Amino acid sequence: METDRNEVAPLLERQASRLLAQVAQMVTRHTAAALETLGANRNEFAVLATLDGFGPDSQAGLSRRTNIDRSDMVAALAGLEAAGHVVRQVDANDRRRNVVQLTDAGRAHLAQLAAALDQAQAEAFAPLSGSELDQLQAMLLRLRDRHGGL
Amino acid sequence: METDRNEVAPLLERQASRLLAQVAQMVTRHTAAALETLGANRNEFAVLATLDGFGPDSQAGLSRRTNIDRSDMVAALAGLEAAGHVVRQVDANDRRRNVVQLTDAGRAHLAQLAAALDQAQAEAFAPLSGSELDQLQAMLLRLRDRHGGL
DNA sequence: CGTATTTCAGCTTCACTGATATAC
């Protein structure tokens, strides 16, 4: 082993996009691991949180709100339903739709996941002070919203 | 279509990790597209920039410096060599190693890529002022370095 | 008819693992 220092080439060091991707990967991994110990993944958490926040919805509606692809939503809901965390039933008013609903078990599960995520996130962002984290979040929100259409 | 608003469930809204991942994906996509118009990808740029910054190196050395997996390095270098941007030759002092070296064409290519990336990045981070971008970068660096071992 | 919903099958890219041959 000869080269293992942390120096980065000048041209690379200037790439905020690369840095952003690296940090996002680290943080994502950390939070995904926390969810995985509870048998869940990020999509499932997003679905549960959205059902909790907005009430029952169709799969297509959930896809739009969570930005999860309709195709991946099928898989996420299959897992959640098998675990008894949600129930799906055909909408009587529009029989194309499945109305997805949180169960009590799902709500309890969500509480566990949220607690685990809060902790994992506190760890991941530990190097930042509270106000710095607020600043970071505000900047990220502006990047997401203003530049929403890529 | 019934649900298409941008509201996000409270539990999701608090997940800075999710926001970070979303923004990283957007920015990565934007910069990757810029590179792709020039026939390159992020790994290839990282390799060229590292060779430019540190001079010739073995594939394993490049892997360590760029954090690109040894396996993906093979593919990146194969592309770069086929394009004439780098040359590989067995190290006479240690015949396990390939010494990878930038060519003049590779250096010219790198200049083009860097210019394209700078522009793409300016667009991606346009909503932020210069000092805000500096703040963001500083925070990301701290997250990467202090929390380097996940 | 066109459109929306759900589902399935498959693709691409990315990060990574495992095994191999070779050389130190």
Next chain:
DNA sequence: CGTATATCAGTGGAGCTGAAATAC
């Protein structure tokens, strides 16, 4: 012998596409 290097084959997740069946 153990370790490092380069290479290849393959895995697994994530994001996405296309087409089908069904219902509006």
